[in-house]
Amino acid sequence: MTLAGWLLILGFTVAVALIARPTGLYLAAVFDGRRTWLSPVLAPLERGLYRLSGLKADNEQDWKGYAASLVMFSLVGTLALFALMLVQQWLPLNPQGFGPVPANVAMNTAVSFVTNTNWQAYGGETTMSHLTQMAGLTVQNFLSAAAGIAVAVAFARGFARKGTGQLGNFWVDATRAALYVLLPVSILFAIYLLASGVPQTLAGSLPATTL
Numbered sequence: 001m002t003l004a005g006w007l008l009i010l011g012f013t014v015a016v017a018l019i020a021r022p023t024g025l026y027l028a029a030v031f032d033g034r035r036t037w038l039s040p041v042l043a044p045l046e047r048g049l050y051r052l053s054g055l056k057a058d059n060e061q062d063w064k065g066y067a068a069s070l071v072m073f074s075l076v077g078t079l080a081l082f083a084l085m086l087v088q089q090w091l092p093l094n095p096q097g098f099g100p101v102p103a104n105v106a107m108n109t110a111v112s113f114v115t116n117t118n119w120q121a122y123g124g125e126t127t128m129s130h131l132t133q134m135a136g137l138t139v140q141n142f143l144s145a146a147a148g149i150a151v152a153v154a155f156a157r158g159f160a161r162k163g164t165g166q167l168g169n170f171w172v173d174a175t176r177a178a179l180y181v182l183l184p185v186s187i188l189f190a191i192y193l194l195a196s197g198v199p200q201t202l203a204g205s206l207p208a209t210t211l
Helices: 003-032 039-053 062-085 101-115 130-160 170-195
Strands: none
Touching: 003 170, 039 130, 039 170, 062 130, 062 170, 101 130, 130 170
16 A cells, blocks of 8 residues: 555545534435525425425325335336437437437346446447436436435434334435435536536537547
8 A cells, every 4th residue: 555545545534524524414404304504595496396296295104105105216217217218219419310229228227327326338429319318317317316315314214213113205305315415516516527628518429639
């Protein structure tokens, strides 16, 4: 192990120690439904999503209801992503005119992204249209991560709560994970990429001459 390696480990450990408590307090407030510094912006959006879906945030579920919601959410996501890849040739934002993704690759990819494994047995720029990558794969990067966070929160509640079988509400937990955790981090990282000059285009493939 080199000195640089030890310094990297030390720096990572210190960083985790510094952010663990404030991050934990923030996450506890988010999933308890308490006000956070992002609430003035995100709380109206959260309430709007509940109204559109007819969901009541205070309706909690036992483990069977929570698990059933997770399975249904994942099943619908898998089928929707699988279908999108099979019909991408008829949809917009496909400047290279890609045909349908082979069914076996499409199913493998759909299951992989919905379970947050992100196994890729294909070349994205030569197989998937822009729409498939943006509305399919990227959306599942959010939703599958939100589902995973929701399950972790329910698991923690199962240990923390005594005398009750209620674990919260999967739909509420997943919504809050996406809005209050994943979205802010993604916006910050997107700003960093923009400031770094990372190129992006909705045109077809562009040739690049490297050094």
